[in-house]
Amino acid sequence: MTRLKINHVTKSIGNRNILRIGNLRFGNNGIYGLVGPNGAGKTTLLKCICGLLVTNTGDISIDNLVLSRDTRTDFLKKIGSVFAQSDSLFNLSIKELLDEHYFFFGLTAPQKWSPILENVGLNVSENQMIGNLSLGMRQRLLLAVAISHKPEILILDEPFNGLDPDGVVLTKNLIKQHSQDKIVIITSHSFADLNDIITDAVVIADGQTSCIKSITKINEEFSDGLMGFYHSFINCTVSLN
Amino acid sequence: MEYFDFEFSHMKKMLLPLGLTTGGLQLLFLYFFAIVGRFDTEDGSSMLTHYNAVLALATIGTMCVLAIYGTVLAGRYLVHDYVGMNKSKTYLLPISRKALFYTKTKAFTASLSLAMAVGLLVSNLTFMTTDVIVPLTKDQSFTHILNIIVSTIVCICLTLTVVLFSSFIGIKLDSAVKGITASIIFVVFLSNLAAIALMSYELVSLLIAVALIVIATMVCISMGNEIDKSEAL
Numbered sequence: 369m370t371r372l373k374i375n376h377v378t379k380s381i382g383n384r385n386i387l388r389i390g391n392l393r394f395g396n397n398g399i400y401g402l403v404g405p406n407g408a409g410k411t412t413l414l415k416c417i418c419g420l421l422v423t424n425t426g427d428i429s430i431d432n433l434v435l436s437r438d439t440r441t442d443f444l445k446k447i448g449s450v451f452a453q454s455d456s457l458f459n460l461s462i463k464e465l466l467d468e469h470y471f472f473f474g475l476t477a478p479q480k481w482s483p484i485l486e487n488v489g490l491n492v493s494e495n496q497m498i499g500n501l502s503l504g505m506r507q508r509l510l511l512a513v514a515i516s517h518k519p520e521i522l523i524l525d526e527p528f529n530g531l532d533p534d535g536v537v538l539t540k541n542l543i544k545q546h547s548q549d550k551i552v553i554i555t556s557h558s559f560a561d562l563n564d565i566i567t568d569a570v571v572i573a574d575g576q577t578s579c580i581k582s583i584t585k586i587n588e589e590f591s592d593g594l595m596g597f598y599h600s601f602i603n604c605t606v607s608l609n
Numbered sequence: 610m611e612y613f614d615f616e617f618s619h620m621k622k623m624l625l626p627l628g629l630t631t632g633g634l635q636l637l638f639l640y641f642f643a644i645v646g647r648f649d650t651e652d653g654s655s656m657l658t659h660y661n662a663v664l665a666l667a668t669i670g671t672m673c674v675l676a677i678y679g680t681v682l683a684g685r686y687l688v689h690d691y692v693g694m695n696k697s698k699t700y701l702l703p704i705s706r707k708a709l710f711y712t713k714t715k716a717f718t719a720s721l722s723l724a725m726a727v728g729l730l731v732s733n734l735t736f737m738t739t740d741v742i743v744p745l746t747k748d749q750s751f752t753h754i755l756n757i758i759v760s761t762i763v764c765i766c767l768t769l770t771v772v773l774f775s776s777f778i779g780i781k782l783d784s785a786v787k788g789i790t791a792s793i794i795f796v797v798f799l800s801n802l803a804a805i806a807l808m809s810y811e812l813v814s815l816l817i818a819v820a821l822i823v824i825a826t827m828v829c830i831s832m833g834n835e836i837d838k839s840e841a842l
Contacts, residue, residue: 381842415697415841418701419700420696420697420700420701420840420841421840421841421842422838422840437837437838440705440706441703441704441705442703444701444702444703445703447701449701451697452694454693454694454695454697454698455693455694455695456689456690456694456695456698456699457698459685459689464619468702471615472702472703472704473703
């Protein structure tokens, strides 16, 4: 079973302390909701897991593989991710993006990309430029790319942004399917979107995280569920700076 | 090699426009300077009536335009992947960042050099042949092949140097536009010096051009190391 461990990680940018995580273990397969207010350090933490940011202290590991500059390539093979969309995608066609992803992940490209696109509800030509797609369609495409290599850990930063109601339902179903034997870490500001999908939650505020709690326990402990867990943690955190 | 082929296949689409631009510009500059030379009777040395001077000036003219055009293309095919939020997409690929940067740079360099070499050789040979049939310069003959080869190598090396240095500045300053600005500044500084050197000291200019490429390669290696350590904020 894949286990993602985050041990005593700190991260500062300039003179500002951004993260101070004690110990987080994502042990069981499931969907972990990472919730917190704006600027709490959610994206920073996810970027640290993907090696996009280098931690000042502590280590991040998947099973026995500790993330470092030497192991980064192997680490990234185990991760699928959707972050905020960059404009480098806009000048690519759908086919070019998928070609690149399949090539670098060592996958055999199919004859046609349409089944992969249809899987995320995209009925568009593979030759269409990504810049011509709507925000929601691009989000679906990025999800298709992120899950295409069947990653052991799927990291989704605000995956419901720009999605229409059908898109939200479809994305949730895809995430649920993927989480059956994998770890999914998901951030969203919409508790409504998270509530009916996540199995566990962790709150992050001022760069510090709560313990990971199952959604069943949260509902038992707090009358208003995830919202109660969220508020109880952010009210007791002290700023790092 | 597999990665190189993949990157090169993406950059192939710039070969034709780049080759045609190179060839067209070089022919235009060659005929322009040769025709100006025929009407230039005031200059005591009649510099522009000599084949080598016409070739040198035309080559530097082409180099100036291509250095800027090449930097624009580098902005699209190379710098773009290493600036702003685009870095995340590049850094998430499961390949050594350094190796990927070197492969992209090599593929871009190969594409630019190939297109320029073909464009310059075809246009220079065309001009040399027509100059023998319809003389525009005083010393027309088929024996200028060596000059053509040297000027082609110098032009490619200088263009690559400007394009690579400008691209590295663009990556360092996190902006493709700043890279293009740098290329314009480089061209302004380099063009006069290069023209004088190529007209008077061909061998020296060849050595300097090759030395600049060696320096650009060393800067590229250091840039790769920096990219390997960098973060995508």
